[in-house]
Amino acid sequence: MAVLVLVVWSVEATIIADTEWDRIGSVSQVIESTLRFFAVDWSILRSLVKPALETLMIACLGTLLGVITCIPVAWFGALNITPFKPITYPLARFMMTLSRSIHEIVWALIFVAGVGLGSFAGVLAIAMRSVGFIAKMASEAIEDIDKEQVEAIRAVGGNGVQVVRYAILPQVLPVVIGVIIFEWEINIRRSAVLGLVGAGGLGLAFFRQMNTFNYPGVTTVILAILALILLGEVLSYFSRRAVI
Amino acid sequence: MNAQTNSLSSQGAPREWRRFHFPRDFVRWGALLGVLVFLAWTTEYLGIPLERFVTMWPKLFGVFTNRYYPPDINYVLDHDYLASVVDTIQMAYLGMLFGVLAAIPLAWFAAFNMSPNRFVIYPAGRFVLMCARAVHETIWTILFVTILGFGMLAGVLALTVFCIGFAGKLFAEEIEAIDPGPVEAMRATGANQIQVMLYGVWPQVRVAFTGIAIYTWDVAFRAATVVGFFGAGGMGWYLKRNVYQIESERVAAILLSIIALVMVSEIVSAWARARVAKAK
Numbered sequence: 001m002a003v004l005v006l007v008v009w010s011v012e013a014t015i016i017a018d019t020e021w022d023r024i025g026s027v028s029q030v031i032e033s034t035l036r037f038f039a040v041d042w043s044i045l046r047s048l049v050k051p052a053l054e055t056l057m058i059a060c061l062g063t064l065l066g067v068i069t070c071i072p073v074a075w076f077g078a079l080n081i082t083p084f085k086p087i088t089y090p091l092a093r094f095m096m097t098l099s100r101s102i103h104e105i106v107w108a109l110i111f112v113a114g115v116g117l118g119s120f121a122g123v124l125a126i127a128m129r130s131v132g133f134i135a136k137m138a139s140e141a142i143e144d145i146d147k148e149q150v151e152a153i154r155a156v157g158g159n160g161v162q163v164v165r166y167a168i169l170p171q172v173l174p175v176v177i178g179v180i181i182f183e184w185e186i187n188i189r190r191s192a193v194l195g196l197v198g199a200g201g202l203g204l205a206f207f208r209q210m211n212t213f214n215y216p217g218v219t220t221v222i223l224a225i226l227a228l229i230l231l232g233e234v235l236s237y238f239s240r241r242a243v244i
Numbered sequence: 245m246n247a248q249t250n251s252l253s254s255q256g257a258p259r260e261w262r263r264f265h266f267p268r269d270f271v272r273w274g275a276l277l278g279v280l281v282f283l284a285w286t287t288e289y290l291g292i293p294l295e296r297f298v299t300m301w302p303k304l305f306g307v308f309t310n311r312y313y314p315p316d317i318n319y320v321l322d323h324d325y326l327a328s329v330v331d332t333i334q335m336a337y338l339g340m341l342f343g344v345l346a347a348i349p350l351a352w353f354a355a356f357n358m359s360p361n362r363f364v365i366y367p368a369g370r371f372v373l374m375c376a377r378a379v380h381e382t383i384w385t386i387l388f389v390t391i392l393g394f395g396m397l398a399g400v401l402a403l404t405v406f407c408i409g410f411a412g413k414l415f416a417e418e419i420e421a422i423d424p425g426p427v428e429a430m431r432a433t434g435a436n437q438i439q440v441m442l443y444g445v446w447p448q449v450r451v452a453f454t455g456i457a458i459y460t461w462d463v464a465f466r467a468a469t470v471v472g473f474f475g476a477g478g479m480g481w482y483l484k485r486n487v488y489q490i491e492s493e494r495v496a497a498i499l500l501s502i503i504a505l506v507m508v509s510e511i512v513s514a515w516a517r518a519r520v521a522k523a524k
Contacts, residue, residue: 102499113307
């Protein structure tokens with residue numbers, strides 16, 4: 001009952017009160033404006049190759065940077081190896097939440113303001129957005145490791161670095177690489193829209209086609225994004241099979 | 245890798261222990277090298293200034309302290325802005341509701357074990373879910389805004405499509421993981437597809453679906469904070485206005501309010517999911 005009231009109230013406020021119905025016009029006009037998108041402008045296809053490559057590259061570099069940044073965060077955020085529990089553990093948890101809770105568009109806005117327009121801001125935004133998820137999964141994997149292997153390395157006189165290299169890393173690496181590939185796939189999706197706020201790639205091409213009211217061109221860009229994502233899915237399928 | 249160890253053990257122990265295995269390690273290190281070369285080329289191609297990873301920090305810090313500090317807190321406590329927060333919550337709520345309602349049949353179609361028809365309906369369901377998920381929510385927003393004009397209707401529809409993609413995939417995975425026993429029992433007594441779904445599958449996935457729906461709301465709220473940036477109402481609209489007017493102190497305040505709200509929504513959804521899991 002409460003749910004129903006909430007639905008009615010929300011529908012009232014968002015859909016009925018906030019929409020200018022006479023500007024949308026009749027159903028046929030809506031259909032007509034939708035149909036404008038159902039055409040493909042092949043002539044811009046050649047000019048999309050470079051932005052598509054850029055989008056892919058932003059996703060790759062962003063993921064790499066995110067992985068590098070997540071090493072200390074995952075180290076601080078895993079309860080069993082965190083160096084100083086009262087400070088470093090909450091700090092890392094806070095960073096993970098912060099990174100995951102801010103939308104990539106907002107991150108891109110922050111970095112475009114900080115380092116200027118271009119793909120560098122996009123790379124930083126993607127990296128910041130993906131740190132949280134990778135670090136969270138990695139630190140959970142570290143918390144679940146088999147302790148006896150750590151003790152075995154310690155018992156034969158291994159130091160801290162050797163414990164990490166021979167006891168912790170082999171146990172968490174398969175999980176973490178799976179997570180990284182998954183995140184990379186999502187990052188392609190994200191980097192395809194960062195151009196909307198000035199961070200390069202296919203988003204910028206989309207923005208241009210939209211602003212020149214070239215609706216078939218918009219469809220072409222969306223198809224290009226879909227093709228790129230499909231490529232990412234195929235690549236991630238094969239690389240995941242190769243790793244795991 | 246597991247397959248390899250298994251095949252080795254089935255043939256007995258290898259004759260001699262070697263640190264490197266010729267074809268396997270060659271391929272592996274070669275792939276790694278290839279990835280590294282690609283990344284280096286990428287850095288070169290995009291013109292990423294590597295030295296700026298060191299030099300950008302003072303500048304970033306300067307930008308934040310000069311322009312974004314102190315955040316204009318009074319701006320976000322303003323009545324209009326708070327009303328837009330309520331709008332955002334309503335949009336996320338409706339988007340989640342419509343999305344989840346539409347995702348349940350789609351998930352049924354796209355779950356391999358339960359799909360009514362494996363050759364037509366299963367690929368169709370998969371395809372719809374993939375399209376909904378592959379296109380980013382901001383692009384959906386822009387498309388709906390172009391067709392329907394500015395306003396929250398476009399936002400609700402964009403969030404609906406986003407939630408269909410997000411919840412549909414998780415729902416389908418959940419249906420694929422059910423225990424087939426009750427389903428077979430139902431089929432044996434002559435139940436039709438819909439009866440199997442209602443009495444054989446639904447009771448098994450009900451709790452998991454509730455949890456996923458709550459999580460979807462959380463994710464939809466995160467997305468709803470920015471759909472307004474592209475003209476679909478809510479807080480994003482304020483964000484866009486102030487970004488373009490270079491009112492940096494207000495932007496800082498809005499960003500802080502978004503972070504705070506998202507954290508609150510995350511805590512609420514974690515609490516609600518824990519309660520649902522306990523009620524099981």
